[in-house]
Each structure stands twice: as C-alpha cells, then as structure tokens.
Amino acid sequence: METIEKKRILSMYQCTGTFTLGNYLGALRNHIKLQDEGYQCVYALADLHALTIRHDPAELRKYTKEAYAFLLAMGIDLEKTVFFIQSQVPQHTQLAWVLNCYTQFGELSRMTQFKDKSAKHADNINAGLFTYPCLMAADILLYQADYVPVGADQKQHVEIARDIAERFNGIYGDTFTVPEPMIPKHGARVMSLQNPLSKMSKSDENQNGNISVLDEPETIMRKFKRAKTDSESEVRFAPGKDGVNNLMGIYGVITGKTMEEIEKEFQGKGYGDFKPAVAEAVIEELRPIQARFREIVADKAYLEKCYRENAPRAQAIAQKTLAKAYRKVGLVS
Ligand code: TRP
Secondary structure (H helix, E strand, C coil): CCCCCEEEEEEEEECCCCHHHHHHHHHHHHHHHHHHHEEEEEEECCCHCCCCCCHHHHHHHHHHHHHHHHHHHHHCCCCCCCEEHHHHHHHHHHHHHHCCCCCCCHHHCHHHHHHHHHHHHCCCHHHHHHHHHHHHHHHHCCCCCEEEEEECHHHHHHHHHHHHHHHHHHHHHCCCCCCCEEECCCCCCCCCCCCCCCCCCCCCHHHHCCEECCCHHHHHHHHHHHCCCCCCCCCCCCCCCCHHHHHHHHHHHHHHHCHHHHHHHHHCCCCHHHHHHHHHHHHHHHHHHHHHHHHHHCCHHCCCCCCCHHHHHHHHHHHHHHHHHHHHCCCCC
C-alpha cells in the first residue's frame, strides 16, 4: 500500500507576455516533468505580481489565458496537478498582508530584483514592487511547499520566504513548511540570439534575439539563421564562443545530446549547417504543443472550465494554512 506522502512542489509564472524559448527550455519543460517523477505539483500564473509594472489590462487578461492554455498544451495533467490563476485564490493576498508585518523594510530593500526593477522603472517604484517578495512568500507558504523550482534570478526570493517562515515559526510554533529552492536537473539557461551574454527575455528590445513559443516555423528559422556567432566556423563548445555555446545548449537539451556528440555531428560542417539544424529541432519540439495550444484556445468553454475548477482546489489547500496563521497571530475566527 502507498503510504509515503509525496513531497510538494510549488511554482508560479509571470504572464506579462508570451513565454520565450528560454522560459520553455529553462523552466516550464522541466517543471512539468516533475508531476511524473513522484511529486505533488501545484502551479499557478502570478497575475497579481504582474500588476507591479505598468501594463495594459486587456493584454494581461489575454496573456494570462494564453499562458494557461499553453501550459495545458504542454501536458499539465489536472488529474495530478493543481493549476490555477493567483488572483482567483484570495488567500494569497490575505496571507501576504500578515507576512508583510513579519518582514523588515531593510531586508526588502536589499532584494536585487527590487533594486533592478526600481532602476528600470524609476517613474513607478510602487509599494507592490517593494513588497513583491511577501506576496511570493505567501504563494509558497500557503501550500506548505517542500520545494520551489526556480532559476537563479528568483533564488533570493525563495530565501526570503524561508527566512519569513522560520521567523514566523520561531514566534508562533510550527506553522509553515520551510521551502527549499530546487534547481532542476536538465535546466538550460538560454541566452538572447542577438546578445548571447544576456538572458533571452520577452522584453528584449531586439525581437530577433527572442524566440517566442508561439513563433511560426519560418520565424524561428529566420531568427536562428541570423543568430550572432563568431568569426570562426567550427561548431565547438569553448570559452568566448558564447553565441555558438548558446545554440549548442539549446540543441543539446532538445536532442539529449552532449556537447561532444554535437561537435562530432557537425564536424567538418559550418554554422551554415548548424543553425538551421538547431532551428529545425526547436520547430519540431514546439510543433505538437502549438497545435494543441490552438485547439485549447479555440475551445473557450473548456479553457474556462479548467481554470474555474482549479481555483477552489487551490483554495481548499490554501485556506487551511491561512486559518492556522490567522489563529496564531490572534485574529478572531
Ligand atoms: N516571481 C516569479 C518570477 O518572476 C514568479 C512567482 C510568483 C513565483 N510567485 C511565485 C515563483 C512562487 C515561484 C514561487 O518568475
């Protein structure tokens, strides 16, 4: 008989635009696999976090629905995994308020992302941007998550969530599971195709550097053919060959080949053969997902049913934790 409790994984995704190939290969693809590797997964779209930057309301709504459809198309299995939209589960903002009161001004001021974003959006350094980590801590702690798979840029936020959990538990006794960051095994850090020293990003000004997961095959081919490489022509993984290393990394995670195997495959061939081969691999990887995505988006009723049914599933878990935290701090029930 199965009596071992599964470890719980929680992750959320910002939906301020269409996912990039970097989001897909670096995070989404690996996270979704975890549902078949013996974990209980809870995933959500962090639409409340998206409000911390000026945005277009109609676009946020559209991107949120599309991101939901895309993750379903990728194979999130709603029989096993809870997958919801953050704003549809009010416990997140409720717990976030409490956690705000157990987080210091000083520690929030030291967050790298806050410093970066306030430099970038100097005209809109709002309080939400500042307390963003408290909402994220609520996201994690509400589900008593054991692990949070995140990239390097979010690791500091998981650490502050741990600090907040430990502090709260220290004052009131065991309330929250202290989460650990998890770096998935086959993660890839995908860089811009135009500037291989910076991460591929939805907000890249040069859209040739960024592959969107919904790009047409011809667009993908064109962008890879134009990818920045170097003045050599040898497909070789080496320091300084950042453009080629990035393409090899992409090709490697998709095909499962090692860097050595890729070097062998393209021995005696130049970038003129290699770039279209990488593009082809990406196109074939995305093709079935894009097809499924189009079906889901076309079936509005189905899509709506999925996220509407998942909100109460998430609420049921979240409410238990919220009630406990409220009780501990002395709110009347
Ligand atoms: N801040 C994360 C990002 O920008 C998104 C996020 C919100 C998140 N809440 C979370 C990630 C909870 C992990 C766990 O990518």
